[in-house]
Amino acid sequence: MYLSLNWLKNFISIPSTISPQELGSLLTLHTAEVEKIIIEAEKFQNMVIGEVVELKKHPNADKLFVCKVNIGKEINQIVCGGINLREKMLVPVALPGAYIRWHGEGDLIKLEKVKLRGEESNGMICAGEEIGIEKAPANGITDLSHLKVKPGTPLAEALNFNDVIFEIDNKSLTNRPDLWGHYGIARELSVILNLPLKKLSLIDEKTLPTKKGKKLKIEIKDFKLCPRYIGTLITNIEIKKSPVWLKKRLESINIRSINNIVDITNYVMAELGQPMHAFDKNLIEEGIIVRTAKNEEKITTLDGENRILTEEMLVIADHKKPIAIAGIMGAENSEIKNETKEIILESANFNAINVRKTSSRLNLRTESLQRYEKGIDPDLTKTAALRAIELILEVCPESEIVNSIEDIKNYEPKDIEISLNLERCNSKIGKNISEKQIEKILTGLEFKVKKEEKNFKVSVPEFRAQGDVKIEDDLIEEIARMYGYDNLEPTLPPLPIKLPIKNxxxxxxxxxxxxxxxxxxxxxxxxxxxxxxxxxxxxxxxxxxxxxxxxxxxxxxxxxxxxxxxxxxxxxxxxxxxxxxxxxxxxxxxxxxxxxxxxxxxxxxxxxxxxxxxxxxxxxxxxxxxxxxxxxxxxxxxxxxxxxxxxxxxxxxxxxxxxxxxxxxxxxxxxxxxxxxxxxxxxxxxxxxxxxxxxxxxxxxxxxxxxxxxxxxxxxxxLGQKEIKYKPLPKFPGISFDVSVTIDKEKLYKDIYAQIEKSSELIKQIELFDIYTGDKISSNKKNLAFRILLQNLEKTLTDEDMQKAQKEVFANLQKIGGEIRGL
Amino acid sequence: MKEQLLKLKNEVIEKLSKISNENDLRELEIKYLGRKGELTTILRELKNLSEEEKKIIGALSNETKQYLEQKFEEKLNELKNKKLDQDLKESIDYTLPGKKYEFGHLHPITILQQRVETIFSQMGFSVMDGPEIESEWYNFEGLNIPSTHPARDMQDTFFIDQEADDKHGNLVLRTHTSPVQVRTMLKYGAPLRVIVPGRVFRNEATDARHEHTFDQVEGLCVDENISLSHLKGVMQEFLTRLFEKEVKVRFRPGFFPFVEPGLELDFSCLLCAGKGCKVCKNIGWLEFMGAGMVHENVLKAGKIDPKKYQGWAFGFGLTRLALMRYEIDDIRHLMTPNLQFLKQF
The missing domain is CATH 3.30.930.10 (Bira Bifunctional Protein; Domain 2)
Incomplete structure (x- = not known):
């Protein structure tokens, strides 16, 4: 989500001493992660307003002019081909070092001083598309004479590009429906910066220009799926381009400007977090019905896709056809067009889980869905409707409301009250935060606090009560983050008396x-x-x-x-x-x-x-x-x-x-x-x-x-780890002898080994050092050679000891058919 | 006999002078002075002599024997010294390659896991484990993630092709090590300090930065007065020891259904120590993990009384840490058993 600093300033006076970086970092540490900060003026570095003071044909090129341009401190010579150039014109000049996009296409290119067909060109007179502002007439440059500023004025200043845009990581807003608009973020900033938040001043419903007419019929089939629907029929609408301020605001936060009415619905969504929609009244048969779709009902959405719906999906329909997928996207069949004269303005609340399921089944995610799926406060629909009407009256002063605002609703306020134990709060955070400070944080966030000995009774405002704040720990989070996690000192927990569980x-x-x-x-x-x-x-x-x-x-x-x-x-x-x-x-x-x-x-x-x-x-x-x-x-x-x-x-x-x-x-x-x-x-x-x-x-x-x-x-x-126990080292040397035995191939080594092993108690080690099969012995035989170690722990062995053992080994091997070699 | 002895003596002396190596010397010694040697043979005759002669010849033969033994020793010494002089003349091209010996290599994740376990053990944490094939209940509901939560969508979780159970739901490949939180609480109760390293699975396509199979470390600390300050302390200590340089941590608000308050933990960039550089994208901090105070619903699922006990939990990617620690540019190397890669560790 994108936020405009200028927009935020509508609701809170952020002092200019706080740099955009500081502000971004404060939001990251207290509310939601700021991923990127875009300073609009940076795009216009090395660009100024120039005045064309002299215009001559290029001596070597038919379609080019050599201009002398006053850029304030000096007069630059610039070669340019704009067919609408004339003397005394104010033009956007990109000086060497500026980044521009040739003919508005491709990558940004750094401008340098060049010679064009032999004439020096010290900068460039630009068409709007080359510097990211409004497109110039074909083959021409952008005429800025209407700005009436001094030559040399930085372009950003002349065009009023002084905004800063913050890009917020949407993932860090998953549980905060209240932060999906500028006003919600401004509320957070008011607590972070300890500054007052301006109240939303809304137009008084009673003063609205109204006209008698046929009442707009609205029917909600299932209030669980749609707790509230506000529809307003407005006539005498004139569809046209949005005024500059509106267009610029939306474009600054990456929303494409379409026409005045659509732009206003988007504007209100970006300001308050309440998605809105407008239908062309003439394309609607009778009234509005909010119902689930019929199985395999078809709809062509505004993105031009044909979609097939299922019975769980909620739609907005007239008496003949679906005209929008609730909370996600409108249909082409009721879209606002240039000739639209009457609109139905929708400000509604839909069930978060239902719209999310529909969105994932249709694989369709929109700005509107992103907000609805978080669970929006149904009370917000009225605020948003009034704000949108106010803006429509400003942009189309002739417009009038037919009858009155139709408001159909059926829901209970959440009315959540939580008991907050201050001791537990501080124990969980790990810091002694004063009662006064806790109260200040909570009331700043529009919670209502009643003191009761060691506890606070805290009422949750409806815009935070939609699933976000339910229990004491949710309040502790509000206190901890606003108090500032940076203020917690790293501490090691005391070691427990017991050692960790052995594994x-x-x-x-x-x-x-x-x-x-x-x-x-x-x-x-x-x-x-x-x-x-x-x-x-x-x-x-x-x-x-x-x-x-x-x-x-x-x-x-x-x-x-x-x-x-x-x-x-x-x-x-x-x-x-x-x-x-x-x-x-x-x-x-x-x-x-x-x-x-x-x-x-x-x-x-x-x-x-x-x-x-x-x-x-x-x-x-x-x-x-x-x-x-x-x-x-x-x-x-x-x-x-x-x-x-x-x-x-x-x-x-x-x-x-x-x-x-x-x-x-x-x-x-x-x-x-x-x-x-x-x-x-x-x-x-x-x-x-x-x-x-x-x-x-x-x-x-x-x-x-x-x-x-x-x-x-x-x-x-x-099995466990090997247990190690010392055995005394042998005090007396051992003797070893070799024995080589030819035996049937089938005989297993382990049997031969056992035969040797049982021959004498003095045998301490039997090592097989060679196995032979081959030409020198019969093909069904193998020859094994062993080295046998004899040792007595009590005394040195004698020749006789060895001969005795040797004899036994030979005899035992012969018993199993072995033939002792060299015997 | 006297002549015999003299003759033998001279014979030996002469032969000795011609000897040029230790082997020949030993053979010569055996031939004349050995048990079956010539001197012994002569001495055997001694018994045939008269008492008087025995005395004289006996003395003479002893003298001869001692004399010859001394000569042999001298010769041996001479030969040894000669060899020593010869040895000293030799030299070696020390630039020749040493003989190759090899030992096997542990996987980088294993190496890191062992270090992580050691550090946490020193801070009083036990190391636990749990199954990789989990139920939806342990992987989600027990962790306060209801079936309507976006994380439950098919695209994140691998499901096992088997019928669901009434209480437990479907079998899944655990998407995080967090299910072991509830398992450990049920098994051991509070107070509790554990870490759980282990393999986890996410149903997402693999590229240089994403893997469907990776390793995580879960941490859980529950006692009567455990606070967020303790989490800060433990993680700062852990990271400082792991990276062997002073590391600072910071918290940011974050949302995970199984913790409240929930937060994201960053640590100061290892390269620039928080000043801002390319590695940390000029922020000065590196994103590390999600954490927070264990949600009361999770404590309840683990049969621990949330009014008496409180604590925090965290989960970080061991795989991600390995990428940082060893500056590995492609996560896929870790699950590709290529010896050229593995032998670097």
Whole structure:
């Protein structure tokens, strides 16, 4: 919304010592955000009134003149082609440095001193459109002789462009219907600046020129949707251009001037915040009916669009047709035209919610709607009607009201009274504001205050009672903002006696992220919580478990993710273009449809992924397994984790390269290589190893929100942080020996390991350092080489100890079919 | 035997003089002085000698052994010194690249979130969490946003394709972290000091400045005497610590249905400290967040008595803060898993 400073000054005497910037900042801090300040005169910098003192034909150009122009301090030579130029004419002169628009088109251009066909031109005599004022006659310049000012007078001054325009952020006015006009803002300023607000002086209804005639019939079908409708039939109207003052006012706040009557309705709206409309009486069949539309009723609005209405939409109609969409826009069929002689002037109140719904269904927002949807005080309709009539009588002095103003209404005043506890008020604001000051602020804003011991009984004026001010806190806001938030001292609240509620899950979450990134060289990615149906099909995920978005933004984002995998695969695919070896992880949520509850299941997952080139020589499965093992070391659980290969693995994993991870018997995650078909579907040519872990449960399958302390056992977050306890360091050195065993390929490592482990109590560490399959041994065999560390905490080991252990290891390996090499 | 010993001694001395590295020296030492070495072999013969001879030869062999051991040590020292001199002659092109080691990177939002959590924890705030798929009740009604409010329009909220519930309405993707306000109040009651970082969703097209998925931090402080001055104090302290320079905050009136009084909080421009520059569009202040005193209807929805307790709430964009903190020019980078971007953090 735009505000004119000159307009505001009609209602409050703002001293000139307050700069526009200061005023803007005061409004921002106390009322609503000023987004921009436009100083009109700035557009006319380096422009003056010049007097043409000599006019000669250009020696080298037929259509140009060389003029001598008096610009006050000096006489400038200017080359100009204006066909209406004559000596002694007063003209707008743009001097070098001024910004103009060539022929009123394109961007602003900075004027410089030039030579035109050999003649020096020190500035430019302008056509109005080139400097943003009234258009000049064709091929001519703008004649300003009527201004009768001295040559050299700054153009802004001569043309009276001395206004300042404030642009207010509409969002900061959403709850303030009373601020959608100059008068409301002036009221705020009167409190901010501590200056009196001038009362609106309205024309006395009894003194209006009236004429007998047929009474205007107005019928309201539903007072809930239209609590009040004031219609005034005015005759002897002469439609013409608006007077300069009116036109200029509207244009200064970005409203296009149309004709005197339409301009007056807009003027009143900008002044008081009450939208108005005028119909051509001759185009109306009988009277006005305010009703809801018939289903599929058609209307062509003033913007030329054909619109189809539905039954909830409120319209203004005559006895045959709709003539306006209530509160939003009029129809072409009753529009004011040049030949209009009689008008119906509308000043009405409509239900805010209804007009807003209509507007969003029709996708039509207007200045009028913007005001109605905030909920305007129905009392304002009368004020606005009188103000508009007053202006119409001024602009069309011949006009007369037929019969009288017709005012149909049915609503109760809100009559809100609030008890304000002064102690609580100050406690919430955090400052001791005196009783006197509070009273002054409230009465300045037109609240009525009655003192009652520690409380004030506050009556809310009707223009603030339409939903904006209802409770004590609403009054506290009025006091706080007018007192000035800048006057509050920053203070820290005293620390509570108790420490904050502990959140173990958070600690573990940060720890997990830190280990993966800074410890294990994985880079964290964030991915969207959605993917497409194609993605889930490509990833072989079950469609029926997915939650769908109803109003998705694009076909790529129709389903909520059931797994972190699809978006990670897409991320891999993109990054493979620059890089063929990297590690990434994501810590994110997944969602699953459940049959048992309205609420979906929601969990937090970790997915870590290792990407290696296609020709990578090692087993990427073992790489990622190693990462997981190291990662898990930081969490608390007794004993080792277990691996279990399920009989029916999920579709998206490689059926031979997949295993579940169990901690204390609970399935906590999985290690896998994606199914080759999945990789093919995502066009990934690389080796990929993944682990996924259930991190925490947000909401379970029954729809219950899960608290930190009751995390389910199959989530990492329920394990807690690793407990660290010192173990004495070995005092005696250990001995190690190597053993190399050839054994059936099928034999699992864990069984071989167990066979070695049980051989001697002295075995402290078993390290597999080589796996061989190939030409040197039979094709159904593999060779494993171990380094085994023996250690006794009590004494130094002897050769005999070692030989004994070695013998046992050999024997145990042979028992399972192992052949010890070098034996 | 005496001759044998002398011969051995001379042999060793001669061989020693030809040794040029530590390995050969060690081998030579084992050969002559080791457990199975030649000197030991000779000494084994000692038992065959008479007592008298044993005494003399014994003494001689000890002498020889000690002498040779000393010679070996001297030689070792000599070799070591030689090597040291040689080492000192070497030098390195220090401009050659160092060997590459890598560690992974945390997402910028994570880094910032951890810092935010740390600072608020120090001021006595707990860190809370809530579901991302919410009901309309928690996301709107519980926060005093009735179904007629413009924010409820389809264009802002993602709806889940599922039938509505009588009490809760439709499922939606939370449009702000504020629903956790009511959830936390219901769970813990008053007094309460929490922040809630988390992912939120808005149904709006994405461009360089807008994202449909971003992160927010909600704050809530409820006690018997909590005031707006406290909000000013806490935010000023928080921002000063976060940006590691003195930051001032200011309030402007603002409207959010779940707070009253409602306000907008700006902080002093980091570049010009409030004087006005390009970054702050000459205002001297940067828009930061919405805040205000928790509306009594919200306290009631959280089963907290508004006559006894009062407090404030705020919500700021962690994503926006990351853009400012790291001077990122395009918001889309944050949700695009491009390693060239992510490895900068």
């Amino acid at each position: 173990t899950e958070r600690l573990l979450k940060h720890e997990a992220r830190n280990i993966l990134s800074h410890g294990l060289n994985f880079t964290e990615t964030y991915n969207y919580s959605f993917y497409s149906e194609k993605d889930l099909v490509n990833c072989l995920l079950p469609k029926e478990k997915h939650i769908k978005v109803k109003n998705y933004l694009s076909m790529d984002q129709t389903h909520m993710r059931l797994s972190l995998l699809p978006n990670i695969l897409k991320a891999i695919q993109t990054n493979l273009k620059n890089n063929n070896e990297f590690n990434i992880f994501e810590f994110g949520r997944i969602y699953e449809k459940t049959e048992k509850s309205f609420w979906p299941l929601e969990k937090k997952m970790i997915l870590a992924c290792m990407v290696r080139p296609e020709n990578y020589q090692q087993e990427v499965f073992l790489d990622i397994k190693g990462i997981l093992e190291t990662f898990l070391e930081r969490f608390k659980f007794s004993g080792r984790y277990k691996l279990e290969k399920p009989k029916n693995p999920e579709n998206f994993v490689h059926p031979g390269k997949y295993v579940n991870i169990l901690i204390e018997g609970k399935n906590i995650g999985k290690i896998y290589i994606p199914h080759p078909q999945v990789l093919k579907n995502f066009d990934i040519q690389a080796q990929i190893g993944i682990f996924e872990l259930n991190f925490a449960l947000v909401r379970n399958e029954l729809g219950l929100e899960i608290l930190d302390k009751e995390q389910r056992p199959n989530f990492i977050a329920s």
